[in-house]
Amino acid sequence: MEDKFDKIIVLSIIVFSISIICYFLDYEIFLLVGTVLLFSLLLFGLYREKNINKSLELEIREIIDFFGIASENSRDWVKKLENQYDDICQLLNVLNTKRQVIQLKGKDKLSLLMNDFAKAFHHSLIESQQRALMRDAIVSFEQALRQQQGVSFDTAANVWLKNIISHTDASMGGLYIIERDEGENILKLSAAYAFGRQKYLDQKIEIGEGLIGQAYLEKQPIFMTDIPEDYLKIRSGLGDASPRSLLIYPMLLHDRVIGILELASFHVLDDFKMDFIRQVGESLASHIEMVRYAEQTALLLQETQEKEEELRQNLEEISATQEQLERMQKEQRVQAEQHQTLMLDILDHVDGKVYLKDLDGKFLLVNQRFADEYGVSKDQLIGKSDFEFFTREKAEEFQKEEKRLIQLGKKCTTKKWVEFKGETKYWQVEKIPIFNPVTGRSGLLGIHFELQEEYASYQN
Template sequence: MLNKLKISIRTKITLGYIVIILCLLASVIILNNQITSLQKERNYIIKNDSNIHALTNRIEKSILDMESNQRSFVVTGETSYLESYNESGEKWQYDFDELYQIVKNKLTKQKLNEIKATIEHWITTTGDPSIKLKKEKNNEALWELNKVDTGRKDMETVRDQFESLRSEVIVTMQAKVNELDKRNSIVTLTLFGILVFISVVAIIIASGISRSIVKTLTEVTRTIQEITASKSNQKGRIHVRTNDEINALAAATNELLDALERREWLQLNIAEIVTKYQGISAINKLAETFLSEIAKKTQSSLGAFYVRETTDNHIQFIKKAAFADTRDDVGIESFKLGQGLIGQCALEKKILIYNDIPEDFRLINTGLGKVSPKGIFIVPIIFENDVIAVVELATMTGFNKLQQQLVKQVIETFGLTINSILGRMEIVRLLNESRALTEELQAQSEELQAQSEELQLQTEELTMINEQLEERTKEAELKSRELEQAKKELEESAEQLLLNSNYKSEFLANMSHELRTPLNSILILSEMLAENSQNTLSEEEAEYAKVIHSSGGDLLALINDILDLSKVEAGKLDIYFGEMNMSEVPVQIEQTFAPVAMKKNLQFYISKDENVVDIFYTDEQRFQQILKNLLSNAFKFTKQGSVRLDIKQLREEQLTNNMKDVSADWLEIIVSDTGIGIPRDKHQLIFESFQQADGATIRKYGGTGLGLSICKELARLLGGWISLQSNEGQGSTFTLTIPSLPNGIEEQECLELAIHEVGATNELEELMEEQLLETQDFSQQEVEVFQGKNILIVDDDYRNIYALKNALEKRGMNILVAKDGIECLDIMQANDEIDLILMDIMMPNLDGYETMSIIRKQMEMTDLPIIALTAKAMKNDRDKTLEAGASDYISKPLNLDQLVSVLRVWLVSKGS
């Protein structure tokens, strides 16, 4: 019965307080009565004492006034003194009567009577007789009276009597005060006793209530500690018998434990699934792995995985994998958007769950028979708002909410994985096609050479036996015609190969544009967010923005690596040889990699031999690129120990005959580490594209596998080579050997060199850095340069427009926007106050080249600064834009600081 009655902790505590308050109230009433009584008596004593002192003082003053007025009248005879004398006589009698009423002590009253007798004696023997004699002008009698001077003795007696009276009053009052102090001590002891009693009662009540509360809290705490000690393996819950807030706490704790178990289950299974498909590079393998894992986690009995494919602008989804597919008939082979439930799911981009399964649906085969499914789960996998894959699952038990949540969270990022693998497969396919065409052309060339040698031999034989072998001469002519035909076919194949190479170059340019265009807005906006200039973001959100910006930079580096490798393979990489100060190399490398070494707790050594020349002739940018790639790999694959960089100049006796023929200084740059090492059978493999020594399905160290391939090709273009010495588990040593070439590499010394544009932005970046250094102390001047300037942005990508508009408006510029060249010309016709144009190149309707040409030639605006912006990074882009009328050129993705520097330069030059 008591357990069913809910008595809350608040009620228990309140009842205890009520008992204590009642006890306190009773004690307060008792003590208040005692204190009130004491206070009244003390007030009476104080008041009575004050009145007695006041009245005695007034009586004494009145007597003294009478004496003074009596003497003054006797001396002067002025009647005004008589009036004062009489008034003082009335006052002392009135005050004396009042004092006599106040005094209760008999001894004190007796003293008062003596004082009164003394005063009356003075009046009758001195005061009144002297006044009477003065009125009668009896000076002789008055002289005799003053001579005797009995009044002085009476006055002295009055003063002594008053002092004695006051002392008596003080003694009486002190006795009463002492009595009150005794009573006050008794009250204090009584109060202390009551407080002790109330404290004991309060402790007893608090102890009872606390035992009631602490007992249940202890049980809850013990249960939580047992669950914590079991590391979530214990599934127990808290049980409380009391019907109060502790019971509610236990229920809430149990709900929390249930939620934590569900969350832990979700995180654990998501991590297991993601780990399984990491590192997979084939879509079929990815589909099989994902479907197998997701089916296990959701207890699915059937499953199918479909991937989107586009052929001649027709979209369909093709089955790539199936689960529990014993006869290869789980799910249809393909479907289109809107076709059936699964097609409707792909069309609407929504998850579909069905629990009412039709009777004719496919049965699930088990070892004992066939069972109808209880639930169907169709999930679209979305990437950039497009469905790129669909997964369909069926189960015999139905999908609970936890399983549904698991699937939804897994597919949130799975679309990115699928798209990445499809993109990588497409790149590999294109590379393989290019290599196949190259090999085919080489085979045809060899065949043609063999046929040419054979023809030459036959011609010589025909010359020798021309007369005897006329028929064989005709045969040779026939073969000659066949050879001519083969030559034509070979030329056609070469033209086709050249066309394919152009297609590949155009594809790389377009791919660069498509990837750099969204990267442009990502890098600009993420950089603005990371700066957090208005402190609108939390530290965590600002850190997210920094991670996004860093990831965008990594992606840009990957794009540049792929483009560099493709250009090297196509023979379109220009190498610019110039002076390089070797004394600055150790300092630059130290500044770049010392923080990396410190972060990974590695030793980093740099040494340069004294005989190394100060001025070395090579392409400094490509030299630095090789060196940084090798050092990055060394730090990447070294967990403990050290990384070392040694710069040496080869002595004459170390040079081979071929090296001596070059007539140049040779450097040997050695990068060694104590890392994981490379097996001997993979020394050549790691220099191939997209290859690493860690070539397992799930690669531990990540990376694209392009770095060493690019280093090898760049070293070759610099006239040198890279060698490797390494054993697995014993570290690696990469050696770069290159010559100093003041005049570059002569054509006859090279097997294959062609034109390449190093990068349209390299010179511009250097110029921007110089200008940035020169203007960093003039922030106020920058504000004046940008303030109120009208900038026209011409771009068909709303993301770039949004990023640039926000960045430039913050610096006080007025921004106008045009979506293509036609709209740009219309705005310029209507507005003649535009200070500068940011012109995108690849746009619909009217591209950037044509628009700039019209502005310069037809509209004759030759002084208006036009900055060309393009995401293409291929040959001659800078020259083409400048020929079309651009004032300057920047490649995407834009570096915000560089853009601001360029704007400052052109706006200042325009203003001057």
């Protein structure tokens, strides 16, 4: 029996040591389980004391003295412990069911020790519950971030803010985002919340203006419990009321402020809620930056697509214009050819011999009568000059006269005898200077009429 009880003592000391280690390692659940197990072992051992002999009573007394529980009569103490056993079981049952902690009425050391244990257990339990709630809140917020993909930024911002409000028990909140306005940064209210209602406000705050602008410059949270009465009011069923606490939290990403979170509450935000805001602030800043980058990328893509579409339309218009121009040019060429053919046909039916020379005296155009006079085809005359059909002296005389007429810009009509191909003929020659506005070059239009009557009179 002594060996069994010694084992209980050793086991109790081991469990107590493990509990102390867990306390320093902040493993609450192991600490609680170990402590409960320690007291259970002690109670079990002491409860069995009534069935052991006198020598075991001395061992129990030594155990009691070891834990600072001194008594002159260990049997009386065990009897008293039996009377408190139901209370201790009730206390442990309350702790196990997570209800509000109760206190043992006794003033002995065991009762005080159990009361202290209950308080510590309850405090650890509350902290553990709060940590679990905050973990769930962070998971919920991360899900809210992912679920708002594909919606407008303002819609997503209101969902994010509402999620933060619901997990911090705040009464009013605002989410300010950095934007560019006329080349300068401003803080624009992208989302607002007050008692379950969204208030869409077109509010812009300059950098350094008020508490919001100050938090942007300092990059540090501002937490206030003494809030000026004129700062803000929260409208509730009881009317307008001032909040008890105000938090202005700058959301940073790589030491750069992405936005400002403003929360007002009728309660003072505890450490767990502050830690929650810190964690979601980091996630929200990163997500906002990602969303803004995606928006800019989408905007650039849209602009690129619009420019491509505009360029495509311009190319189509240019192509259509070019096709129309080519069609018009083709029509003009056809018309020009038709006009030229008609003009040449008209010239061929003119009684006189018609030709057109350039400034150098080369034939640009002749009619059929003129070609027949020279005894060649019309094509053979084009590009040739008088030097190929008259003597050099005569050709130079013609060229000199024609250039003078072109310079003077005057029409000249003469009648003269001309020796050509061994024959002497009497011609009336009309020479008219012309100017081509299209080419910008001058030329000479000539018309020769053979005067048969004068020629016959000459022969007679």
